[in-house]
Amino acid sequence: MTWIWSNTDYIWDKTLVHLGLSVPPVLLAFVISLPIGWLANRVAWLRGVLLTASGLIYAIPSFALLVALPGIIGLYPLRSSTNLIVGLTLYGVALMVRSTADGLRAVEADVLQSASAVGYSPWQRFWRVELPLAGPVLLAGLRVVVVSTVSLATVGGILGINGLGLLFNDGLQRSILAEIGTGIVLTIVMALVLDGLLVLLGRVLMPWAGREPGPRSRRQEAVTA
Amino acid sequence: MNVFLDSLAWLADPVHLAGPNGVPARLGEHVLYSLAAVAIAAVVAIPVGFLIGHTGRGRTVAVALTGGVRALPTVGLVFLLALVLGIGITAPMIAFVVLAIPSILAGAYSGFEAVDRATIDAARAVGMTEWQIVTRVELPLGLPLLIGGLRSALLQVVATTTIAATVGAGGLGIYIFTGLRSNDYTQMFAGSLVVIALAVVLEVLFSVLQRLVVPAGVAAGRPLDTRVTTSRSAAAKATSLQEGTQ
Numbered sequence: 001m002t003w004i005w006s007n008t009d010y011i012w013d014k015t016l017v018h019l020g021l022s023v024p025p026v027l028l029a030f031v032i033s034l035p036i037g038w039l040a041n042r043v044a045w046l047r048g049v050l051l052t053a054s055g056l057i058y059a060i061p062s063f064a065l066l067v068a069l070p071g072i073i074g075l076y077p078l079r080s081s082t083n084l085i086v087g088l089t090l091y092g093v094a095l096m097v098r099s100t101a102d103g104l105r106a107v108e109a110d111v112l113q114s115a116s117a118v119g120y121s122p123w124q125r126f127w128r129v130e131l132p133l134a135g136p137v138l139l140a141g142l143r144v145v146v147v148s149t150v151s152l153a154t155v156g157g158i159l160g161i162n163g164l165g166l167l168f169n170d171g172l173q174r175s176i177l178a179e180i181g182t183g184i185v186l187t188i189v190m191a192l193v194l195d196g197l198l199v200l201l202g203r204v205l206m207p208w209a210g211r212e213p214g215p216r217s218r219r220q221e222a223v224t225a
Numbered sequence: 226m227n228v229f230l231d232s233l234a235w236l237a238d239p240v241h242l243a244g245p246n247g248v249p250a251r252l253g254e255h256v257l258y259s260l261a262a263v264a265i266a267a268v269v270a271i272p273v274g275f276l277i278g279h280t281g282r283g284r285t286v287a288v289a290l291t292g293g294v295r296a297l298p299t300v301g302l303v304f305l306l307a308l309v310l311g312i313g314i315t316a317p318m319i320a321f322v323v324l325a326i327p328s329i330l331a332g333a334y335s336g337f338e339a340v341d342r343a344t345i346d347a348a349r350a351v352g353m354t355e356w357q358i359v360t361r362v363e364l365p366l367g368l369p370l371l372i373g374g375l376r377s378a379l380l381q382v383v384a385t386t387t388i389a390a391t392v393g394a395g396g397l398g399i400y401i402f403t404g405l406r407s408n409d410y411t412q413m414f415a416g417s418l419v420v421i422a423l424a425v426v427l428e429v430l431f432s433v434l435q436r437l438v439v440p441a442g443v444a445a446g447r448p449l450d451t452r453v454t455t456s457r458s459a460a461a462k463a464t465s466l467q468e469g470t471q
Contacts, residue, residue: 052432059428061384064417067401071228071414078410147296154298158391159405165300172304172392180308184301191296 003178011167015186018163022150022190025085029092029145030138036093037100038126047101054094062087062155084156084163091152092145099141103134136209139202143195150191154183164190232415241415246399248419255396255423258314259382262321263329266378270326271371274333278367279359287334291327299324299385307392317389324385325378332374336367368438376431380424387420397423 004011040050066087067078076082107130115129116122131138157165164183171179202209235241242248277283302323306316340363348362390398400416403409 055432056425056428059380059424060421061380061387061424063384063387063398063401064420064424067413067417068421071232071410074228078413144295147292151296151298154300155388158300158388165298168298168301168304172308175308177305177308180301180305184298184305187298187301188293188296195296 001178003176004182007179011182011186014162014164014166014183015190018150018153018165018187019190021081021084021156021161021163022088022146022153022194025088025092025149025153026142026146026194028085028089029096029149030142032089033093033096033100036097037104040097040101041104051098051101054097057090058094062091062152063158065090066155066159079160081161083159084153084161088149088152092149095145095148096138096141099137099144100134103137103141104130106137107133132206135206136202139198139206139209143198146194146198147191150194151187154187228411228414231411232418235411235415236419248397251395251397251399252419252423255383255386255398255420258318258321258386258394258396259379262318262382263325263375263379266322266325267329267375269322270329271333274330274371274374275337275359275363277330278334278337279355279363281338284334287330291331294324294327297324299381300388303385303389303392312393314394317386317392317394320389321382321385325382328377328381329371329374332371332377333367336370336374337363338367339370340366365440366443368440369435372431372435372438376428376435379427379431383420383424383427 036050040047066083069087069090070076070078070080070083073086076086111129111133112125115125120129153163154165154168156163157167157169160166160169164187167179167183167186171177171183236248244250274287277287299320303317303320306320310316310319344366345358345362348358353361386394386396387398387401390396390402397416397420400419401413404411404413404416
């Protein structure tokens with residue numbers, strides 16, 4: 001415990017850096033997966049290809065991916081924040097593409113036809129009808145992404161990338177149990193806080209959702225489970 | 226592109242193929258650890274998952290557990306246990322089992338839950354005992370989801386084993402770790418290529434297996450490509466359990 005009190009500045013600094021590394025990949029993943037998920041839902045044969053590809057990317061162990069990416073892309077060094085952000089974004093996209101495709105697919109064809117019939121252009125229809133209706137599934141997917149991103153970002157610590165992961169590295173090397181414990185607790189707390197913020201955001205943006213335990217609830221649970 | 230050629234050359238070098246630190250030996254070690262951890266976790270998680278799925282009790286706890294473990298940083302867990310229990314395979318093994326249990330548990334209970342209540346009522350109506358319902362109805366129908374859970378668990382453990390090389394567990398992560406220490410990127414890249422190949426092969430094997438275990442009756446009655454999938458068939462096809470591993 002004394003370690004914690006004498007290192008509060010250091011811990012706070014690592015926490016902020018960690019937050020700064022975790023949020024961009026989540027936002028990027030959401031934005032990037034929208035067109036990909038839309039495409040997967042639109043072009044029948046692409047769906048299988050894109051979902052299989054994202055499944056394969058997600059299957060790659062994080063440590064190996066972070067090591068291999070700089071060599072494959074060749075634009076940034078191994079021990080850089082960019083490396084971590086690119087890697088985490090890739091995982092986020094791999095998760096979100098499925099959620100986006102599933103969410104858009106769950107929007108009923110009748111609703112879409114009605115929107116077209118009352119004069120929505122395809123562009124308007126997507127932003128004002130399809131996307132909001134797919135919202136709850138997208139939110140469920142994003143919640144998974146945010147929690148796993150915060151947790152995965154610690155892997156960068158082994159490579160020496162700044163963030164809460166450094167507490168693990170340093171704690172192991174100097175045999176400070178409290179340092180590793182602090183890192184674990186802060187990572188979990190950050191993941192839960194960001195997850196909670198997403199839930200709140202969902203309530204604000206989609207006040208209609210989550211009230212009716214409709215037939216889709218089981219599916220959403222499967223996504224959150 | 227040079228790093229690819231260098232790494233392939235590194236992998237082809239006979240020096241790196243022979244002995245206890247050779248690629249085949251480390252690969253075997255990696256696979257063995259992963260399978261052992263998943264097997265231990267399965268022995269614990271499958272019966273509990275079936276019980277939760279069959280009775281519907283304890284579901285909230287199981288869901289919370291699954292969600293909570295996703296937030297748990299694997300590196301932290303592995304390092305913490307290593308510091309407490311010492312360098313070697315014991316500490317990482319405990320971490321692997323802890324990390325594998327939630328996916329398997331979720332696969333087991335959600336597989337049972339995905340079975341239509343009417344099907345279970347029908348089974349009961351034709352006189353099946355509870356045990357028969359479990360083994361002849363719920364188990365075969367829930368098998369694809371259980372396999373999905375096993376697959377996430379295995380990939381999770383394969384990923385964690387890579388990290389565990391840092392605390393002396395062996396396995397393929399050793400090349401990445403040694404390379405990191407000696408600034409030898411070629412070795413790191415070669416090691417990560419083998420790890421990636423292993424993960425991709427396992428992912429493909431399991432997705433094939435997952436399709437094969439869908440009972441013939443379910444596969445025949447499955448809607449091919451309708452816009453609105455029923456929760457029943459969606460559950461049978463779902464791979465979403467895989468989410469949130471690493």
